[in-house]
Amino acid sequence: MTASGSAQGAYRSRTPYQGQSAGQAANPTTDQLPVHAELPQASYPATLPQPPVRPRRRGAASLRSFAQPQQALTVPIRGLARVAQRQLAQVALTRYQQRLRQKEETHEILAFAVRLAETMFHYGADAADVDAAVVTVCAVYGIQDVEVDITHQSIMINYVSEFDEAAGRGQLPEAGGLGAEKLGLTLVRVVRSTSENYRALHQLYRLVHDIAQGRVTRGRAERRLAQVNAQKKPYSPAVLLVWNLLMAGAFTLGVGGSWRAAVTSLVVFTVVNFVLVWAGRLNLPSYFMMAIGAATITVLALLVSDSAGWFYTRGFYVSAPHIVAAGLMMLLPTFRLVSAVQDALHGFPLTAAGKFVITGANFTGIIAGIAVALTVMNYFDATSLDVQGSVFSPPPLWVSIAGMAVGSAMSAAAWQGSAQTICLTLLVSLLGQAAYYGVGAVMGEAGGRLQVLAGATLVGLSAALLGYLLHSPASIYYVPGMMFMLPGLTIFRSSYLVLGGEDVFAGVQGLTLAGVTVLLMATGIVCGTYVWDEITRRLRLRNSHQ
Known part of the structure; x- marks a missing residue:
């Protein structure tokens, strides 16, 4: 895997929460879709519709590429991408990708937790229940020591991690003791409207209970949260x-x-x-x-x-x-x-x-x-x-x-x-x-x-x-x-x-x-x-x- 492939994976992992509105659940199948299908229109360059291109034969394409002049390289290759073919560089690149994915997963878990908290607060949950739900969900999905601050109209989740301690517990491969590298993330969501919906609130509590019991993966939990927000109220x-x-x-x-x-x-x-x-x-x-x-x-x-x-x-x-x-x-x-x-x-x-x-x-x-x-x-x-x-x-x-x-x-x-x-x-x-x-x-x-x-x-x-x-x-x-x-x-x-x-x-x-x-x-x-x-x-x- 090249460094450009790693960057594309990082860009794709952030799509569940970029450009989303409050309370909107992420698409659980983002890893199976192309980038232009995952992002909203404002997040990627728009292109004009092109006429269908007839497939070319493999031999003709190879011959054409051999006959045409090559494009000059205008951007120098730096860092690990320049020495990606070396064995030591490949090990470092693998470790870099793993650490990058760890940071992305942390952000995705916190983003789901703040969306869940916003939805619970919107449907009339108490502040103590919202606080307990956020801490529980984050702990089940692997994030400890999350701080939650709730006011009347806002929910803030703060998290600071130490990767050397996580590596010592076997969660990361780079357990070398090179010092504490801390990742600090703070997510804020403002709730300006409320709607008493006891059925939806009951479904959200059932979702939190199932997550606490280890029965629901994060992708499935995001789908259930989206279903609660999309359903109609029971009574006309x-x-x-x-x-x-x-x-x-x-x-x-x-x-x-x-x-x-x-x-x-x-x-x-x-x-x-x-x-x-x-x-x-x-x-x-x-x-x-x-x-x-x-x-x-x-x-x-x-x-x-x-x-x-x-x-x-x-x-x-x-x-x-x-x-x-x-x-x-x-x-x-x-x-x-x-x-x-x-x-x-x-x-x-x-x-x-x-x-x-x-x-x-x-x-x-x-x-x-x-x-x-x-x-x-x-x-x-x-x-x-x-x-x-x-x-x-x-x-x-x-x-x-x-x-x-x-x-x-x-x-x-x-x-x-x-x-x-x-x-x-x-x-x-x-x-x-x-x-x-x-x-x-x-x-x-x-x-x-x-x-x-x-x-x-x-x-x-x-x-x-x-x-x-x-x-x-x-x-x-x-x-x-x-x-x-x-x-x-x-x-x-x-x-x-x-x-x-x-x-x-x-x-x-x-x-x-x-x-x-x-x-x-x-x-x-x-x-x-x-x-x-x-x-x-x-x-x-x-x-x-x-």
Whole structure:
């Protein structure tokens, strides 16, 4: 093999990640394709189409080459290429090619790891899970001591290797002890969009598990990653609308609304869905989307519940606070809120800070939308919503449990969860509510915060168990499964009191209590996952000693 052949091989090995977009998997068959078939158009010189050339006979071609003058050499041959025919040079050339291939393989492994991390982050994985996945994949494919830095919108992988240590372990042939030659590589990928897709996230976790078990080669792993990115979401917009309608009705019943309020929530959210679809075509930020959704829900709820309105005069009595509360449970960024607290507890402060900022902006948008809706309704002398006087009478226990469980299951469906995920989320919600109401029955009103901690811990423990058994992320079970504990109404009322200036002290006190509740929810979920990790670690140690 000549030096030019080595350079061509190096050029070809870099093609899986040159010119690729974020999250796009490499072609696993690049070593079998010509160079012009592997690279995008921008990576190689374009040529005009030529007419087909008739094959010439071998003898005629040799005679023609003998008769024609030779082209003069204008570029001098240097280095190993000049003495490639010598025996010692051939040994050095072989070693050079092996070291070059080692560097190229290292870069390819890191490139695949950063694409996998970007895809997981895009589909809603936690920062701790992304960090563990990158380290695991790199270790399985032969790269140790990888450093991963994750912020809210970027993923950076840093690696520095010492080739003399690798040679001493037999990985390289040049174990001569000539000093440490370090290769430093840093790959960065920015993630500016997210899309909750529980089915795709489950498939990515299965891929990481198969890689960790040594069942998948890197070429096959790249193909599976490309398939996850190329597949369509399981549910169409029409089916998603059905899931959201069922979620709205179930949450309305769960917070104590009547069947009339549940039916009204179905109609209200249908209108809200089409309004948000129309607003989404304008590519508005999430702040404006939250404001538009909250304003639409509030206006429709007040119109239906107006004592001088058409519905009220015909005996159709509904409570606007129940409808608004159910709508807020669907609009509140519960995933980002709990995920931010989890990232802070896991040691990712920058990621948590970014999520807190976006969550705070979304909360502000919701309050701004409600405030605008109330102002407009008051201007037209319509009924208003008394925030301080909105006290919900609790529904029958079985109605609350059933409504919250069905609403949690429909939340998993709205986030593109499979049928198995929907059923298991229903089970996780029921287990969490059993712990929540069980502690409440034993301790009474004094165990309010302990109820949240117990329910969240059991939700996290059961979700971690399901994730361990099914090789899936625990978040697809505990995020929708813990929604029955979300203090949506408290956050709304307290924020409105603070921003409106009606009772700032009561608003601050309510926000503090809501913040403690959210912190306890995240703490209980993380505690449950850690408890299960410790159980599995001890089981592995016991099995290894037997």
